[in-house]
Amino acid sequence: MNNKISVLLTYEKLNQQKCYDFVQDDSCGGIVTFTGTVRNHTSGKEVKQLEFSAYNPMAVKELTKIAEKAIKRFDILKIAIHHVVGLLQIGDIPVVIAVSSSHRKAAFEACEYAIDTLKETVPIWKKEFFEDGEVWVNAHP
Amino acid sequence: MTINTLFFGIVMDITGQRKTTLTFEKEMTIGDFQVYLLKKYPGLTDIKNFAFAVNESYVKEDYKIQENDVVAIIPPVSGG
Numbered sequence: 434m435n436n437k438i439s440v441l442l443t444y445e446k447l448n449q450q451k452c453y454d455f456v457q458d459d460s461c462g463g464i465v466t467f468t469g470t471v472r473n474h475t476s477g478k479e480v481k482q483l484e485f486s487a488y489n490p491m492a493v494k495e496l497t498k499i500a501e502k503a504i505k506r507f508d509i510l511k512i513a514i515h516h517v518v519g520l521l522q523i524g525d526i527p528v529v530i531a532v533s534s535s536h537r538k539a540a541f542e543a544c545e546y547a548i549d550t551l552k553e554t555v556p557i558w559k560k561e562f563f564e565d566g567e568v569w570v571n572a573h574p
Numbered sequence: 575m576t577i578n579t580l581f582f583g584i585v586m587d588i589t590g591q592r593k594t595t596l597t598f599e600k601e602m603t604i605g606d607f608q609v610y611l612l613k614k615y616p617g618l619t620d621i622k623n624f625a626f627a628v629n630e631s632y633v634k635e636d637y638k639i640q641e642n643d644v645v646a647i648i649p650p651v652s653g654g
Contacts, residue, residue: 469654485653486582486583487582487653488580488582488627488630488646488648490630491627491630491631491646492653494630494631516653516654527653527654528653528654548654551653551654552651552652552653552654553651554632554651555651555653555654556582556627556646556648556651556653557651557652557653557654558582558583558584558649558651558652558653559652559653560583569583569584569587569649569652570652571622571650571651571652572583572584572621572622572649572650572652573620573621573622
């Protein structure tokens with residue numbers, strides 16, 4: 434299983450090519466990648482920057498669980514899930530997911546499963562900074 | 575019983591600390607601990623919902639906390 438999964442939580446800039454190269458395989462017929470990018474607005478308000486913090490060891494465990502489940506549930510070859518912690522500017526990349534499979538459908542499905550589940554279960558928190566203050570995303574009803 | 579407690583995100587802001595060590599005379603479930611935390615930090619009631627992790631894995635309300643467990647309060651996550 435381990436040679437099929439690449440999970441990374443890092444304070445460094447993400448490298449999309451690294452994710453692509455990890456999942457690339459001569460037996461795959463396609464690679465699906467998802468790249469998250471920092472948006473310059475939320476609910477009509479201008480966002481200045483974002484900060485991601487995490488419960489690092491647990492976040493790595495939860496990311497690994499997602500990757501392992503994706504391998505079990507979908508007919509895919511390899512999966513890479515890389516996420517950043519720290520301060521990010523507009524346009525920066527907080528998350529990259531790459532999935533390879535023999536046939537494209539499984540890779541699309543697994544990639545969507547991975548990002549959807551990441552947003553539900555992985556202990557990572559985003560703080561948005563505005564001109565007039567800052568807000569923890571999702572924290573309030 | 576000693577419970578090592580970790581706070582993250584908005585919960586860290588509300589409690590004003592990253593971690594604390596709490597001592598109790600009786601056994602506690604996560605549900606009991608939640609009631610205790612809401613009393614100790616009334617600001618937590620403003621949060622939509624929060625989950626608990628023990629030793630880096632999610633647990634449910636009926637989990638019985640063990641001596642020296644590391645209990646993390648997990649406010650709504652927002653990665654990705």
